[in-house]
Amino acid sequence: MSGWIYTRYELLRAFRARRFFIFSLGFPVVLYFVIASPNRDVHDFDGLGVSFALYYMVSLASFGTMMAMISSGARIAGERQAGWTRQLRITPLSVRAYFRAKVLTSYAMAITSLLLLYVAGATLGVSLPAHSWLTMSGLILIGLLPFAALGITLGHLMTVDSIGPITGGTVSLLAIVSGTWFPVTSGFLHDLGVWLPSYWLVQAGRATITGHSWGAQGWLVIAAWTAVLTALAALAYRRDTGRV
Amino acid sequence: MSAEIRLTGLVKSFRGPQGPVAAVRGIDVSIAAGETVALLGPNGAGKSTTIDMMLGLTAPDSGSVSLFGATPREAVDAGAVGAMLQTGALIRDLSVRELITMVAALYRDPMGVEDVIALAGLGEAASRRTQKLSGGQTQRVRFAVALVSDPDLLVLDEPTVAMDVEGRRDFWTAMRAFAARGKTVIFATHYLEEADANADRAVLMARGRIVADGPTTEIKARVGFKTIRTTLVDVAVAELAALPGVSAADRHGDSVILRCSDSDRAIRALLERHPSARDIEITGAGLEEAFLELTGDDHELGATPPEPPR
Numbered sequence: 001m002s003g004w005i006y007t008r009y010e011l012l013r014a015f016r017a018r019r020f021f022i023f024s025l026g027f028p029v030v031l032y033f034v035i036a037s038p039n040r041d042v043h044d045f046d047g048l049g050v051s052f053a054l055y056y057m058v059s060l061a062s063f064g065t066m067m068a069m070i071s072s073g074a075r076i077a078g079e080r081q082a083g084w085t086r087q088l089r090i091t092p093l094s095v096r097a098y099f100r101a102k103v104l105t106s107y108a109m110a111i112t113s114l115l116l117l118y119v120a121g122a123t124l125g126v127s128l129p130a131h132s133w134l135t136m137s138g139l140i141l142i143g144l145l146p147f148a149a150l151g152i153t154l155g156h157l158m159t160v161d162s163i164g165p166i167t168g169g170t171v172s173l174l175a176i177v178s179g180t181w182f183p184v185t186s187g188f189l190h191d192l193g194v195w196l197p198s199y200w201l202v203q204a205g206r207a208t209i210t211g212h213s214w215g216a217q218g219w220l221v222i223a224a225w226t227a228v229l230t231a232l233a234a235l236a237y238r239r240d241t242g243r244v
Numbered sequence: 245m246s247a248e249i250r251l252t253g254l255v256k257s258f259r260g261p262q263g264p265v266a267a268v269r270g271i272d273v274s275i276a277a278g279e280t281v282a283l284l285g286p287n288g289a290g291k292s293t294t295i296d297m298m299l300g301l302t303a304p305d306s307g308s309v310s311l312f313g314a315t316p317r318e319a320v321d322a323g324a325v326g327a328m329l330q331t332g333a334l335i336r337d338l339s340v341r342e343l344i345t346m347v348a349a350l351y352r353d354p355m356g357v358e359d360v361i362a363l364a365g366l367g368e369a370a371s372r373r374t375q376k377l378s379g380g381q382t383q384r385v386r387f388a389v390a391l392v393s394d395p396d397l398l399v400l401d402e403p404t405v406a407m408d409v410e411g412r413r414d415f416w417t418a419m420r421a422f423a424a425r426g427k428t429v430i431f432a433t434h435y436l437e438e439a440d441a442n443a444d445r446a447v448l449m450a451r452g453r454i455v456a457d458g459p460t461t462e463i464k465a466r467v468g469f470k471t472i473r474t475t476l477v478d479v480a481v482a483e484l485a486a487l488p489g490v491s492a493a494d495r496h497g498d499s500v501i502l503r504c505s506d507s508d509r510a511i512r513a514l515l516e517r518h519p520s521a522r523d524i525e526i527t528g529a530g531l532e533e534a535f536l537e538l539t540g541d542d543h544e545l546g547a548t549p550p551e552p553p554r
Contacts, residue, residue, distance in 0.1 A: 005349035009342060016337040082333035087389065090299050090329075091350045092321045241301050 003097030010101045011108055014075070024071045025113045028064030029120050032056060040124045046183060050209050054128070057121030058136070058205030059180045064117055065110040065140060066174065066201060069147035070167045072106040076155025077163045080240065095237060103148045110144055132208050139204035139214060143222055146197040149229035156236035174198040197225040247274035248428065249298075249397060253307035256293050267293040269452035271307070275430065277396070280423050282439035282460075283432040285449035286539060291432040292330050294449070295401050298430075299327055311397060319397070323351045326395035328386050330402050330432075334374040341370045344388050351393040363422065364388035365414055379406035387415065391422065398422065400431035404438065416442050436532045450539035463534050470507040471533070472514065473525040476500045479518055487513045499523075 015021060035056050039045075042052035079085050088098065114137065118126075128136075150170075158166055175181065177189055178198035184190045193199040200218040207214050254271040257264040268290040275281055283291050296302035298309055300316030311319035319325045334343065341357060348354040355363075361370050364384045369377060377385065383406050390398060400419070404412045420442065423429045433439055439446050440460050448456040448463070456463050469491065475498050476484075484500060485493040489510030492503040500521075504510040507526055514521055 003350075006346055009338060009346040012342070013335065013337040079335055082335060083329055083331040084333070084335045086301060086329055087327075087332060087386075089301060090320050090325060090327050091347060091393075092323065092352075093350045 003093070003100060006093060006097065007101040007104055010105045014072075014105045014109060017075075020071075020075070021109075024068055025064070025109065025116060028060045028067065028113060029116050031063075032060045032117060032120050033124075035060075036121075036124055048183075048210055051126065053121060053124040054126045054209055055206075057117055057124075057126050058209060059202065061114055061117045061136075061140060061205055062143075062178075062198070062201040063171070063175050063180050064113040065144055066147050066198060067167075067171050068109040068113045069106045069144050070151045070154065070171060072102060072109065072148075073151040073153070073155035073158070073167060074160075074163050075105075076102065076152060077158055077160045080156070081160045085240070089241065095234065098237070099152065099233070102152055106148050106151055107141070107144070111141075114140065128209070136205050136208040139208065140201060143197065143201035143204045146222060146225035146229050147201075149226060149233045152233040153229060153236045156233070156240045178202050195221060197222055248277040248312050249273075249275040249430070250310040251294070251298065251307070252310070254294065254297055254304045254309070255306045256290075256297060256302065256304050266452055268297070268304075271449075271452075271454055273447060273454065273457065275428060277428050278423075278426050279445060280420075280429045280443050281431075282443035282446045283430060283449060284434065284436065284439050284446050284535065285432075286434060288451075289449040289539070290452040291449055292401055295327075295329075295399055295430075295432060299325065299399060323353065323393040324396045325399065326390035326393055326397070327399040328383075328390040328401060328403050330405075332386050334377075334382060334385055336373070336375045338374055339371050340366055340374060340377070340385050340388075343374055343385065344392055347389050348392045353394070354392050355394040357392075360388045360392050363391060363418060365418060380408060380411035383407055383411070384415070387418065395427070397428045397430070400429070402432055402434070404433070404435070412438075436535055448535060448538050456534075456538045463538070464528070469533070469537075470504050471527050472502040472504055472507060472510060473523075473527070474500050474502075474514070474521045475523040476518055476521045484514075487517070489513065 036053045039052040044050070045052040045055045048055065076085070118133070154163060154167060174196060175198065177193045178184070178196055178201070179189075179193060180198075180202050184193055194217065200214065200222055203214060203218060206212070251271050251273045254268055255266075256268040257266045259265075271290070271294055283294065285291050293302065297304045298311070298316065300309070300320060309316055312324055314322070316325070338346065341361065344360055345357050348357055348360070361367060364387050366381070366384055366388060369381050369385075374382075374385065383403065387400075387403065390400070403419075404415055407415060416438070419429060419431075431438075431443070443460060445458065446456070446460045446463055447454055477498050479500075481493050481495050481500075484490065484502060487502070487510055489504050489506035489508070490502045491505045494501045502510060502514070511524070511526065
């Protein structure tokens with residue numbers, strides 16, 4: 001029970017951290033308008049049968065939510081540097097409750113980012129049937145699970161100084177390999193990408209809007225990465241008892 | 245009284261660039277419920293490592309810790325332990341009251357949030373965001389966080405570091421009020437006055453070992469020497485050091501300090517041979533002298549942090 005009050009204050013803190021909030025959630029929206037506004041009249045992008053505005057709304061939804069999830073690692077690194085994580089270890093807060101609070105806070109940021117991008121898309125004329133919005137959102141939220149664990153892992157391994165470049169670099173690379181910015185349908189990048197959770201995060205939206213499905217491989221890749229990264233996160237948290 | 249806190253044979257090394265560095269080399273301490281104990285020692289004596297092991301934050305290489313018959317983790321889970329660690333800022337974006345409420349919610353049977361705020365002297369700052377506090381207020385919030393579970397054992401690692409004179413005084417008043425409720429308090433400090441004024445017992449550490457353990461009065465008495473201070477010009481230090489009963493002499497400008505193994509003989513000889521000596525003072529060893537005597541040679545002086553402003 002007590003863990004929920006802790007979670008509530010973690011959420012409150014996250015939404016009060018204005019600079020962090022605006023930057024990590026505002027950036028994808030700005031990027032979206034920069035990319036999609038000039039091409040808002042392209043109704044059939046790349047012969048896929050979807051508009052440019054929809055295609056990139058979906059791209060940025062995967063990018064923005066992935067960034068929101070991973071950047072919660074930066075908050076953890078900050079708390080560790082402040083000595084707060086050690087203070088929490090001398091309370092009865094369980095590892096489970098701690099992780100739950102961190103994961104829920106990350107999801108709250110990611111969902112906010114997603115909704116902002118949907119609204120941005122709507123202003124550029126994107127419209128979808130209700131079931132498509134729901135399927136897409138549901139798959140994206142599931143596809144974010146590995147990134148929740150990745151954020152916690154990085155937060156407990158990196159220092160405040162190193163985590164910015166590391167997460168920025170990771171997200172950028174994953175986005176390119178996974179075909180966030182331009183379609184990757186064949187070749188080495190594609191062969192590599194299909195084994196990454198970020199590829200399926202991008203596909204979560206794209207599959208829905210182009211009428212394809214996630215498929216067994218998608219579920220498998222997401223499940224495997226979630227399991228591996230969750231184990232890593234738990235290990236990183238357990239080992240991280242020293243003074244920072 | 246039975247020993248409620250028992251550290252047995254604690255040893256801990258850390259990896260260093262030139263192989264393992266022994267931080268703690270065998271610590272045995274038993275502390276009874278209700279005692280207030282100061283853990284004294286220069287930087288690097290092993291105080292914080294000992295505290296980390298006591299709290300279960302660091303696993304000892306060998307030895308064990310028993311808190312009220314339980315492991316540190318069990319005692320922490322039961323809300324029996326509160327601690328103010330040495331390094332510590334607060335997390336941002338909550339008010340002081342919200343932060344204390346958040347921590348209180350982690351315990352089964354915490355103190356009332358308003359009671360803790362009052363006890364820690366945070367009434368005025370309670371609605372302020374944690375990132376807008378002064379250094380002293382931050383320390384008081386950390387004190388409140390340590391107190392909120394109403395623990396039986398309170399551990400404070402150099403709690404007054406960022407505080408001004410007034411802040412220190414208020415802090416120790418609050419600590420003594422808490423201790424007076426029958427609580428056990430262990431605090432690490434390198435300010436000897438704080439130990440002298442606030443602890444029943446001092447445990448002196450140097451280089452990872454305990455070098456003295458007992459009531460502060462007893463520790464002072466264990467150091468036999470007295471000090472003569474006087475104003476005396478034109479006499480060489482070596483000549484003064486050779487006086488009967490004097491074991492060491494030191495000069496600062498016109499004033500001379502004689503450390504004496506037998507101050508009665510020394511003062512007679514001094515007045516006989518150097519009748520121009522004036523402003524004479526004879527003092528017993530303070531805790532500070534005892535500290536230096538017991539923690540090692542005078543070369544260590546430089547490693548001893550400055551005293552707090554008076």
